Amino acid sequence: MKNTDFDLVIIGGGPAGLTAGLYAARARLKVILIEMAACGGQVVISDWIENYPGFPKGISGADLVQNMVSQSEQFNLTVESNEVVSIDASDIIKKVKLADRTITTHTIIVATGASPQKLGVSGEDRFYGKGVSFCATCDGPFYKDRVVAAVGGGNTAVQESLFLTKFAKKVYLIHRRDELRATKILHERAFANDRIEILWDSIVTSINGGLTNVESISIKNVKTEQTKDLAVDGCFIWVGINPNVDFLNGCLKLDESGFIIADSNMATSLPGVFAAGDVRNTPLRQIATAVGDAAIAAFSAEHYIENIK
Amino acid sequence: MAANIVEISDDSFDAEVLKADKPVLVDFWAPWCGPCRAIGPMVEELAGTFGDKIKFTKFNVDDSPVTPGKYGIRSIPTLMFFKDGNVVDQVIGIVAKSKLEDIINKML
Secondary structure (H helix, E strand, O other), X not given: OOOOOEEEEEEOOOHHHHHHHHHHHHOOOOEEEEEOOOOOHHHHXXXXXXXXXXXXXXXXXXXXXXXXXXXXXXXXXXXXXXXXXEEEOOOOOEEEXXXXXXXXXXEEEEOOOEEEOXXXXXXXXXXXXXXXEOXXXXXXXXXXXXXXXXXXXXXXXXXXXXXXXXXXXXXXXXXXXXXXXXXXXXXXXXHHOOOEEEEOOEEEEEEEEOOOOEEEEEEEEOOOOOXXXXXXXXXXXXXXXXXXXXXXXXXXXXXXXXOEOOOOOOEOOOOOEEEOHHHEOOOOOOHHHHHHHHHHHHHHHHHHHHHHO | OOOOEEEEOXXXXXXXXXXXXXXXXXXXXXXXXXXXXXXXXXXXXXXXXXXXXXXXEEEEOOOOOHHHHHOOOOOXXXXXXXXXXXXEXXXXXXXXHHHHHHHXXXXX
């Protein structure tokens, strides 16, 4: 086997990346985890997680990530803050181009996750950080006794809207369909909460305000075509996610939504490259599924390395 | 917290930031904010690299609400870059370390 800097390069430091790192470090692979910003990924914006087993009372996203980081440190996983600009993975020796240098490896696990999708309406970018937010646990407390809108109908939208009611006196949950996609227990809690008013069949058409902050949103009922303005101090957006795959430059096969296609061994369309977590095409995107993917991906990478030796 | 990161408040903001003799990075954060905690190590790394040229500060918006209100902060983490008492750049949320390095290099 030809020499490389590493056996395995893991790209992304969310639950999938950290789990892959834990397994690889315990397998004594020469492994490095590259995280662009701060470890944790989308989990750190989650105020409370109650569907990840082992924490009967639930745990905050930030604490769960801190636990995962500490656990990987126990086994001396190397984590570097750096940006992966591109990868060249067509050969047996794969190159990972970072912001300041290029490293070589035999295997790669892509665990870059996903980013919140924008609405794509006027005012959204202009008021980002001035009333438009994607993170209730960061910004909820700024809206004490105020009125806010929350856009979406999935688990994240409903869970985070419930969290917002701890601060805001009123939360308009704006959903484009006539029923929520969120899991049943969240439905029940949302319906039982008198601070939440659900506006069905409605989409946001613009976010409006003055120089410094959001003052209202314009919404349209998709069935009746009726439009109206709602006075709100903030607008939280949870309408889905986009996979973080730009750096791949199309070198891996993606599904029609842009997620990486990987088989049950987490193998992608290129030998030696594996995918795990939210960036993979998978029917469910949870912390529990991400860590499961990652354990398999690390196991598959270890086997791949043994076979080319 | 790294030794070269100064904890500041509404009371010390004027002296520590606006009247500072070198550029200042202010990390507006709160204990309840997960992403604020997550970027902590990255800010500490930057303080290690650039600490001699830039003053690194942390500002708890829970303890001191006046200054964040004055600067219209409605999202944290917000990193604000000051030079000669003026805001020269600002970053909201978790961003790549390289982006912060670019801003710092431009400011120096």
